[in-house]
Amino acid sequence: MNISLNSSDFVQQLEKSCNKSQKKLFHKGEVITSYIAKRNQLCFMLSGEADLVRYDFNGNRTIVEHFTKNDVFGELFYIVNTNNELFVEAKSDASVLFFLYDDIKQKCKSNCSFHQKLFDGLSSLFLNEVIDLNTRIELLSKRTIREKLLGYFNIISSKNISRTFTIPFSLTDLADYLSIDRSAMMRELKLLKEDGFIEKMGNRISLLHQ
Amino acid sequence: MNISLNSSDFVQQLEKSCNKSQKKLFHKGEVITSYIAKRNQLCFMLSGEADLVRYDFNGNRTIVEHFTKNDVFGELFYIVNTNNELFVEAKSDASVLFFLYDDIKQKCKSNCSFHQKLFDGLSSLFLNEVIDLNTRIELLSKRTIREKLLGYFNIISSKNISRTFTIPFSLTDLADYLSIDRSAMMRELKLLKEDGFIEKMGNRISLLHQ
DNA sequence: CATAATTTGTTGCAATTGCAACAGAAAATT
DNA sequence: AATTTTCTGTTGCAATTGCAACAAATTATG
Numbered sequence: 001m002n003i004s005l006n007s008s009d010f011v012q013q014l015e016k017s018c019n020k021s022q023k024k025l026f027h028k029g030e031v032i033t034s035y036i037a038k039r040n041q042l043c044f045m046l047s048g049e050a051d052l053v054r055y056d057f058n059g060n061r062t063i064v065e066h067f068t069k070n071d072v073f074g075e076l077f078y079i080v081n082t083n084n085e086l087f088v089e090a091k092s093d094a095s096v097l098f099f100l101y102d103d104i105k106q107k108c109k110s111n112c113s114f115h116q117k118l119f120d121g122l123s124s125l126f127l128n129e130v131i132d133l134n135t136r137i138e139l140l141s142k143r144t145i146r147e148k149l150l151g152y153f154n155i156i157s158s159k160n161i162s163r164t165f166t167i168p169f170s171l172t173d174l175a176d177y178l179s180i181d182r183s184a185m186m187r188e189l190k191l192l193k194e195d196g197f198i199e200k201m202g203n204r205i206s207l208l209h210q
Numbered sequence: 211m212n213i214s215l216n217s218s219d220f221v222q223q224l225e226k227s228c229n230k231s232q233k234k235l236f237h238k239g240e241v242i243t244s245y246i247a248k249r250n251q252l253c254f255m256l257s258g259e260a261d262l263v264r265y266d267f268n269g270n271r272t273i274v275e276h277f278t279k280n281d282v283f284g285e286l287f288y289i290v291n292t293n294n295e296l297f298v299e300a301k302s303d304a305s306v307l308f309f310l311y312d313d314i315k316q317k318c319k320s321n322c323s324f325h326q327k328l329f330d331g332l333s334s335l336f337l338n339e340v341i342d343l344n345t346r347i348e349l350l351s352k353r354t355i356r357e358k359l360l361g362y363f364n365i366i367s368s369k370n371i372s373r374t375f376t377i378p379f380s381l382t383d384l385a386d387y388l389s390i391d392r393s394a395m396m397r398e399l400k401l402l403k404e405d406g407f408i409e410k411m412g413n414r415i416s417l418l419h420q
Numbered sequence: 421c422a423t424a425a426t427t428t429g430t431t432g433c434a435a436t437t438g439c440a441a442c443a444g445a446a447a448a449t450t
Numbered sequence: 451a452a453t454t455t456t457c458t459g460t461t462g463c464a465a466t467t468g469c470a471a472c473a474a475a476t477t478a479t480g
Contacts, residue, residue: 126336140350
């Protein structure tokens with residue numbers, strides 16, 4: 001059985017059917033939403049790219065997640081507390097569909113087959129999100145910068161089905177995604193090159209050494 | 211609207227209704243399951259406690275998650291790759307309900323109101339899991355041991371609605387949960403005490419300093 | 421296309437963290 | 451109740467990481 005759903009179809013159906021949804025367009029650099037109140041907002045990326053970012057009180061930025069087409073995000077997934085200002089920034093022009101989870105749930109309490117289908121989709125969307133988050137936790141729990149980098153490269157490499165790939169981040173962003181210092185990361189990249197683990201030309205990486 | 215579901219009711223219904231489920235008992239220290247094949251296994255903790263652990267090639271142990279009554283876990287949530295041996299260890303005597311996700315999904319394709327309800331519950335279970343994982347990511351992405359400890363203490367403190375609480379781990383396990391060296395953590399605990407952030411008597415902590 | 425802004429790449433130095441090793445306390449086991 | 455095992459607490463030292471600062475390259479923007 002195929003667990004991964006066709007998110008695109010699902011989202012289109014939601015958009016058509018749910019009169020409470022709102023579609024909005026954003027320009028690069030704009031804030032799509034901030035997680036400040038518990039409105040149980042659920043958002044779908046229709047097009048473009050965005051990052052969920054957090055700044056700590058020392059000014060360190062963390063890219064908590066990176067969203068592309070058909071990804072789900074939103075307040076719904078967070079316990080909002082005042083310690084963290086979380087917000088989603090458009091990395092390119094983007095269009096986003098906004099829902100309130102309560103609305104979706106409400107509608108799905110009726111018993112028709114269409115809402116059954118919607119709910120079916122929702123559950124798969126959440127499941128995919130769980131899988132992504134577990135992958136992320138695996139990276140963050142690695143003990144050294146080297147392991148984080150190699151772990152990340154392996155993931156990208158699997159996704160692209162190729163041992164050579166372009167990092168879908170700037171290197172500055174990659175450091176914030178892995179929660180490490182950029183200059184320390186650059187140093188480690190150099191060492192990985194010297195030790196024959198990778199080849200690197202700019203943001204293009206080849207994994208050697210199997 | 212209350213998003214968090216009554217997992218207990220849900221699981222009991224699942225157990226009764228789903229003839230494909232299996233209930234098993236485990237003794238402290240036993241391996242409940244290992245994530246080795248993609249069987250899409252989904253497990254419910256009926257009683258007891260367990261840890262999802264991973265050992266890296268240096269022998270570092272990470273407690274990826276800690277499960278108590280009514281928590282969900284399983285292969286279903288992971289992309290299983292050979293680099294990681296993930297397994298769930300009973301920390302006390304425990305009873306666990308095993309399902310295959312495919313079976314649950316299959317059953318729920320029928321249109322009766324009961325399966326609708328099951329699926330409703332499933333979606334909430336996944337959502338709760340997403341919220342937990344995001345909380346965990348927030349901890350792991352903190353830059354220093356001090357911030358990880360304070361972040362963790364704040365979470366426990368909120369859950370207990372008290373600024374004084376007992377850590378639900380041994381300190382050894384806490385270090386593995388935060389992915390840090392135990393002795394470095396002990397050192398930092400001492401500093402937190404000296405700097406007036408916490409009081410500490412064994413595994414009992416008080417958060418001071420607002 | 422000229423200028424501004426951002427990103428990449430580098431390095432010395434300081435701070436933090438991990439490692440190793442050990443003693444005493446506490447908990448589990450026989 | 452005695453013994454084994456695990457856990458807590460500590461420390462010196464080494465390795466890793468973060469910080470600061472800068473130049474060069476690249477990419478945006480008016």
